[in-house]
Amino acid sequence: MTHIQQVLWSGFVIGLLFGAVAERSRYCTAGGLREWWRDRNPRRAAALLVALAVAVSGTQLLDAFGWVDLRSSLYLQSAFSWLLMPLGGVLFGYGMMLARGCGSRTLVLLASGNLRALIVLPALGIGAAVTLTGPLAPWRLALMEATSVTPPAPGVPDLLRLSAPGHVAAVTILVLGLLLIALIRLRLYRYPWDIAGAVLIGLLIPAGWLVTGHIGADDFEPVPVESLTFVAPIADSIHYLMLSTGIRAGFGVTVVAGVLVGALLAALAGRRFHWRSFDSPGHMLRSLGGGVMMGVGGALALGCTIGQGLTGLSTLSMPSGLAVIGILLGARLAVIMHEAVVPGQPAA
Amino acid sequence: MTGNRSRRRDRVPGARLSFGRVVVATMVSVLLLGAGNATAARAPWERVEVIQELLNGAEPQRDAIQLDLPAVTQDGSSVAVTVDIESPMTQDDHVERLYLFALGNPSPELLEVRFTPLSGRAGISTRIRLDSSQTVVALARTSDGDWLADVRDVRVTVSGCLSRDDTYASEDLMQTRVRVPPNFERGESAEVRTLIQHPMETGLRTDASDRPIPENIVRSFEAHLDGAPVVTARLHRAIAANPFLLFHVAPERSGELSLSWEEDTGDKAQVTAAVRVD
Numbered sequence: 001m002t003h004i005q006q007v008l009w010s011g012f013v014i015g016l017l018f019g020a021v022a023e024r025s026r027y028c029t030a031g032g033l034r035e036w037w038r039d040r041n042p043r044r045a046a047a048l049l050v051a052l053a054v055a056v057s058g059t060q061l062l063d064a065f066g067w068v069d070l071r072s073s074l075y076l077q078s079a080f081s082w083l084l085m086p087l088g089g090v091l092f093g094y095g096m097m098l099a100r101g102c103g104s105r106t107l108v109l110l111a112s113g114n115l116r117a118l119i120v121l122p123a124l125g126i127g128a129a130v131t132l133t134g135p136l137a138p139w140r141l142a143l144m145e146a147t148s149v150t151p152p153a154p155g156v157p158d159l160l161r162l163s164a165p166g167h168v169a170a171v172t173i174l175v176l177g178l179l180l181i182a183l184i185r186l187r188l189y190r191y192p193w194d195i196a197g198a199v200l201i202g203l204l205i206p207a208g209w210l211v212t213g214h215i216g217a218d219d220f221e222p223v224p225v226e227s228l229t230f231v232a233p234i235a236d237s238i239h240y241l242m243l244s245t246g247i248r249a250g251f252g253v254t255v256v257a258g259v260l261v262g263a264l265l266a267a268l269a270g271r272r273f274h275w276r277s278f279d280s281p282g283h284m285l286r287s288l289g290g291g292v293m294m295g296v297g298g299a300l301a302l303g304c305t306i307g308q309g310l311t312g313l314s315t316l317s318m319p320s321g322l323a324v325i326g327i328l329l330g331a332r333l334a335v336i337m338h339e340a341v342v343p344g345q346p347a348a
Numbered sequence: 349m350t351g352n353r354s355r356r357r358d359r360v361p362g363a364r365l366s367f368g369r370v371v372v373a374t375m376v377s378v379l380l381l382g383a384g385n386a387t388a389a390r391a392p393w394e395r396v397e398v399i400q401e402l403l404n405g406a407e408p409q410r411d412a413i414q415l416d417l418p419a420v421t422q423d424g425s426s427v428a429v430t431v432d433i434e435s436p437m438t439q440d441d442h443v444e445r446l447y448l449f450a451l452g453n454p455s456p457e458l459l460e461v462r463f464t465p466l467s468g469r470a471g472i473s474t475r476i477r478l479d480s481s482q483t484v485v486a487l488a489r490t491s492d493g494d495w496l497a498d499v500r501d502v503r504v505t506v507s508g509c510l511s512r513d514d515t516y517a518s519e520d521l522m523q524t525r526v527r528v529p530p531n532f533e534r535g536e537s538a539e540v541r542t543l544i545q546h547p548m549e550t551g552l553r554t555d556a557s558d559r560p561i562p563e564n565i566v567r568s569f570e571a572h573l574d575g576a577p578v579v580t581a582r583l584h585r586a587i588a589a590n591p592f593l594l595f596h597v598a599p600e601r602s603g604e605l606s607l608s609w610e611e612d613t614g615d616k617a618q619v620t621a622a623v624r625v626d
Contacts, residue, residue, distance in 0.1 A: 133422060133505035141506060219525045220541045220592055221428075239420070246419025 003218050010211040011251040015258020018204050020266040025197025028105045029305035030096045033331050038339050046186035047198040053178035054202025059314035060171045068213030073225045075312040076154045080319040083147035084300040089326020091297025097334030099290025102305040103230035111263035115277045120291035127295020128235040156316045205310050229307025231298030393485045408497035415486040415498035424478040424504040426588040431486045433470040443470035445489045452482025453586050460582040468537025468598020475588035478504050520545040522617040531624045537598040544609050550585040568610045574603040599623050
């Protein structure tokens with residue numbers, strides 16, 4: 001097997017694990033935030049923090065041992081757009097609440113029989129492609145150029161001029177802080193299975209870095225250094241389905257395929273596969289709008305709740321932090337605007 | 349239409365043009381024009397002067413040569429291309445030269461490779477720059493003087509997300525990397541991968557203060573096995589930065605592969621690698 005085939009198959013296995021674990025543990029950023037903010041139930045939101053803590057510690061270990069050159073990844077490029085990162089994040093966050101699930105969650109839902117995902121996924125993928133390479137691309141590039149800034153360094157530890165021991169101490173404090181908040185303050189310690197699921201999902205982020213940045217690091221044909229993310233890969237998967245005779249699949253595409261298969265197997269094994277569809281045209285319109293917003297926003301902000309929220313933050317990138325703040329703002333806004341008026345959703 | 353109208357003014361008796369006749373006449377003429385164009389349809393390379401000069405009237409065959417490129421690419425600054433030509437590669441019957449052209453680039457020439465029977469297989473891989481969506485042509489000449497050609501259309505979309513650094517660390521300049529298989533079978537061809545760190549400045553870019561950056565490229569590459577040429581290549585400015593070249597060698601006995609690159613300034617880089625035949 002060439003190193004490229006190894007990367008593709010490893011991507012499939014990582015996707016398989018992600019799909020199975022996310023299906024079993026109902027890992028979902030949109031759902032977690034909604035239940036926390038609306039129902040005062042922080043259980044699923046706490047799992048997000050545990051996954052983030054594990055992703056950050058694992059990725060920073062890889063970086064410290066020099067196994068992966070994170071600096072060549074998308075998240076630590078020298079320039080970024082101060083406008084598009086947070087703006088794309090807000091669009092994505094709002095859209096994910098409308099569609100009731102971000103990109104990865106929608107893949108898992110589709111594999112467990114939820115036909116609503118058949119509206120959200122194409123809307124997300126085509127929305128992203130329209131923005132990345134389609135009619136909106138020239139506008140995106142013009143806006144990006146007009147609002148591009150070059151900070152002294154893209155990584156937060158470098159921005160704070162931390163020494164090597166300072167870097168280790170800061171990461172340790174961050175990770176312990178996240179774990180303390182999740183386990184004690186938000187009382188996740190009562191749900192060991194939720195913790196296990198979140199730890200596994202967090203571990204898949206450094207696993208992805210290791211695959212593309214270590215197995216894929218060929219002198220002559222290096223694979224782009226990346227880890228789990230779902231906006232561009234869903235668009236690329238649609239491209240691949242249409243053009244597979246003329247283009248090659250990348251890591252992201254095999255991850256998407258793996259997530260679908262993994263979630264399907266987990267749902268069948270757990271007897272949780274149920275056909276579901278829309279209740280009303282209004283419901284369908286919300287999903288469609290949410291999908292488009294996630295696609296466009298995710299393309300502008302270079303990632304989703306996983307791509308920026310876990311993978312981006314795991315590199316301690318400052319622009320990723322901006323994108324995630326945007327996602328949280330957008331999600332909060334959507335909860336304020338919609339959750340109180342959506343009928344049939346009892347508030348706690 | 350103007351022709352029809354002027355004839356109408358002549359008022360030739362018995363030849364009055366009804367609306368229906370005009371429509372039919374127009375349709376017939378359009379069909380005839382279309383048919384004329386179809387018979388005159390020309391291969392895409394025939395519009396390019398350099399290629400016409402090379403072919404000098406010869407009609408290339410399309411079957412024995414395979415040009416491989418992605419149909420769609422998001423990064424026109426580095427597009428992987430592979431050419432493979434079916435040939436016994438013996439002294440009497442081998443591929444002598446291969447030319448690559450990108451018809452939509454500011455200058456169409458990409459690469460010119462000379463093979464020898466020692467190559468064992470007439471195939472190369474490299475990475476090229478494509479200015480926009482366009483047609484790429486591979487043209488090869490055999491030792492019999494026959495021409496082979498293959499054509500691919502490539503769609504180049506705007507670059508995805510990655511911004512590229514425009515600066516090159518000068519200490520890395522002209523650093524080379526070579527990968528030769530640990531051992532060869534006698535007379536069987538195997539792949540050799542080579543790469544040299546170089547910006548391949550096209551001369552078409554300007555720097556931050558709008559001054560043109562002068563052209564500076566690696567212009568040639570040579571591979572010799574114990575002094576005998578294996579492949580030689582002439583690189584043009586649309587070869588992607590850090591020129592990558594994969595070629596084949598079919599050694600009869602163990603020896604030393606010597607590789608050299610030459611910049612347009614005359615600077616050279618040279619490296620040798622052992623070839624072991626079991």
